[in-house]
Amino acid sequence: MHFFRKLGLTLLAAATFQTQAASVWKVSSGTNTLYIGGTIHLLTPQDYPLPKAYDKAYQACDSVVFETDMETLGNSAFIRKMQSELSYSDGTTIDQVISPDTYRSLKIYLNARQIPITAIQHLKPSALAISLSMIELKHLGFTSEGVDQFYAKKAQQDHKPKSWLEEPQAQVDMLSNLNDQDNNEVINYTLSDIKDMPNTMNELRKSWRKGDMKSMADIELKDFKQDYPEVYQSLLVERNNLWMPKIENMLKNDEVEFIMVGAMHLAGPDSLLTKLEAVGYQVSKL
Numbered sequence: 001m002h003f004f005r006k007l008g009l010t011l012l013a014a015a016t017f018q019t020q021a022a023s024v025w026k027v028s029s030g031t032n033t034l035y036i037g038g039t040i041h042l043l044t045p046q047d048y049p050l051p052k053a054y055d056k057a058y059q060a061c062d063s064v065v066f067e068t069d070m071e072t073l074g075n076s077a078f079i080r081k082m083q084s085e086l087s088y089s090d091g092t093t094i095d096q097v098i099s100p101d102t103y104r105s106l107k108i109y110l111n112a113r114q115i116p117i118t119a120i121q122h123l124k125p126s127a128l129a130i131s132l133s134m135i136e137l138k139h140l141g142f143t144s145e146g147v148d149q150f151y152a153k154k155a156q157q158d159h160k161p162k163s164w165l166e167e168p169q170a171q172v173d174m175l176s177n178l179n180d181q182d183n184n185e186v187i188n189y190t191l192s193d194i195k196d197m198p199n200t201m202n203e204l205r206k207s208w209r210k211g212d213m214k215s216m217a218d219i220e221l222k223d224f225k226q227d228y229p230e231v232y233q234s235l236l237v238e239r240n241n242l243w244m245p246k247i248e249n250m251l252k253n254d255e256v257e258f259i260m261v262g263a264m265h266l267a268g269p270d271s272l273l274t275k276l277e278a279v280g281y282q283v284s285k286l
Helices: 002-008 052-060 076-085 100-112 125-139 147-158 168-180 183-195 197-210 213-227 229-250 272-278
Strands: 024-029 032-039 063-066 162-164 257-262 282-285
Touching: 024 052, 032 052, 032 147, 032 229, 052 147, 052 257, 063 147, 076 168, 100 183, 125 168, 125 183, 125 197, 147 162, 147 257, 168 229, 183 197, 197 213, 213 229, 229 257, 229 272, 272 282
Parallel strands: 032 257, 063 162, 063 257
Antiparallel strands: 024 032, 024 282
16 A cells, blocks of 8 residues: 555665765746755665755755654654554554454564564554554665654754644644545555565665656556545645645745655656646756
């Protein structure tokens, strides 16, 4: 289930790709400029150093803009609140909301990763799907911080102003709304997706490092849009539409911003890059 892997990242085991292209673009309106970069929320140690285009945009900007408030995401009180909202609080356990066959498949996977069922039994399906993806990514070597976390720390050290496009609670609400999906389908598709994850993640990393948004869309978005049109709308299209006025306002001032969003927000026909070009802004790969 592509959207759960994307969420688990923003959602990225193998070779290092040292190409100097990257998922970073310059957007211009007259003399006003900003940069926009696609982030991967989890990386391998081999992904560092990051492509030079990220640092070039960072050095050129006056402030950095993330999807959401990175400090709050790491705050223990917020994490507890999020865990509470995405877990059953009435004693319900996952075996009570999925079929026996799905539950057996879930236990087989967890046993293979030496994780007791008790560790995840109170999670709601959307949170469980993300947890399963994160377990597998770490198993594949994705143990390093992602692009956004790296630059959030760097901006903090450099005293560079930071802002964000949406509040952290909006992301929690989005995850809660995904629990309207069929529970068995959510877990079964996630378990199926995990089987091909070594291949898929390798291809995604190559596309991301090259800034090849067409390949990224082919890998992640085609089936997602077709199989889950409502989730595609809420996860990508609606959020991109909400962010567009904020980005356009940034292009009206003299400051230079470096916006960092999940790479999937920059891929496909409904991407921020496509929308910016459609209303007349000049967009070029850095």
